[in-house]
Amino acid sequence: MKLVCVSEFGPPEALRIVDAPEPVPAAGQALVAIETIGLGYMDTAARRGESYLVSSPGFVPGYEVAGTVAAIGNGVDASWLGRRVFAILRQGGGCAERLTVPANELIPLPDDISCENAVAAGLNALVAQVGVARLPITDTDQVLVRGAGGGIGLMCVQYAALRGGTVVATSSSRERGERLLALGASSIWNRLDSDLDGPAAFDIIIDTIIGQDLPAFFDRLGDNAHYLFCGGVGGLPPADFGMKLIEHFHKSPTVHAFSLNSATLDEVAREAAILFEHIAAGRISSVVDSVMPMADIVEAHRKLDAGQAFGKIILRPDGGA
Template structure:
């Protein structure tokens, strides 16, 4: 089968297309013929050698895949063969076939295709499970940073569906209009100056971090909740969290969230719920570009070099 490997840690040029033997599913596993693989910052981090736990060079990147089960291992019901599924794992999705533990596999509804499944995938799971901690209530003001990115798009939709009044920070008027179509009430253009204004918020969803993190902590209302769900903008300033102390009497809460902290059963239940919403039209997958698997380098270069609205998806 064709697969993409990380030959050594570094830039996109370390991604190499190779031929490998198709893996065989072990006990409790299934073999999936991959129809779509998601491309995300976690893949870039692993490629750079910054991800923990760090795999050895030569691994196949990609943590989310969707396709059809073509074989099963011992102790797995044969009825799984032929089922369309989404799989979340450590690595291995950048290939024509991938083995996944059955506990990491979710059956897809008929109305959710493989491309949409990975476009939702990790991004929707992170947004959904993080927002659970915030308990967004009807009418609360929610600020979403990086709202055109994968997690931001999902967080904006899910917060709006919970009754939140969502303000999205993005990089262009065109993106702003697209976000309004997804349920966002207010849009702020970060290229027009300071991107948060003087408004305050009950909840901030932040997949960006970076130099502006501290200022957004200070924008929390009394009893506000700050959800740090990524660092696409790099590490925050050393004094970024000083805002927690300057707003101490407002009782702010800061949650740092990683999907790695959630058990497989909870992730599976959440994924089934999210795919069900998508099947009913209550949650929209947003795809930036579909790129052939053999052009994985270009997919990474696209993700790292220009703003992306939604998900980049590899197609074997």
């Protein structure tokens, strides 16, 4: 079979398509014939050597897949054979034609959810779903989503709007802004502008960026407001960023931080079932940027590095589109 290997940390050209023996499921494992692979920030960060998930090159990227169980190891219930499944791969390995996965990490796909829809929402939607659920959003709240055009951000826009919040979404272009409005945002702030339009203070700020500009957004917190970190594509904040938050101590802010890594396998499975219900009912939309053959993974990473993707880039090992 074919798989993708990161030969060295660096640019997209470090990615290589290589031949490898087809894996055989050990006890407790299932062999998944992969149909779709979700590609996102975790993949590009790992490729550059900027992820805690990997310490050295020579690994196979890919952190979410969907496909069909083709074989099972000893001790795995035979009912898994032939089932369509979704899996989050905390150790990677998903950029391949086939992959062995512990059976207890498999999430069954309902008949009305395609493999494409599963990975298009996938990790990003689950982070948004669980993270936003921790916020007391009401229909009177003004909500700012920072990094709204990113994979997690556009899902946060949808979940905040679903909860009834009036959502201001940051964007880098008019086209992206129009698409965010269609997903539930009430207004758009073009982050390339000098000033942030909208309320002087927000009840809720959802941040998928962090980065050096973080302290300025603490200034936008209203009384008893909530600030959620659920991504960090902009890198680390200034070393003294906490001082700005202390300056606003009198406003009684609440700060949340959420990573899906803190959720148990059972929790992820329960949340995924809820997510699939939302998608089937049309309450949440899977957003697909493009579908590409796995052989074009270098081009896909270039697109992500350039910030050109809106929604999930989906790779297909079979080359279909």
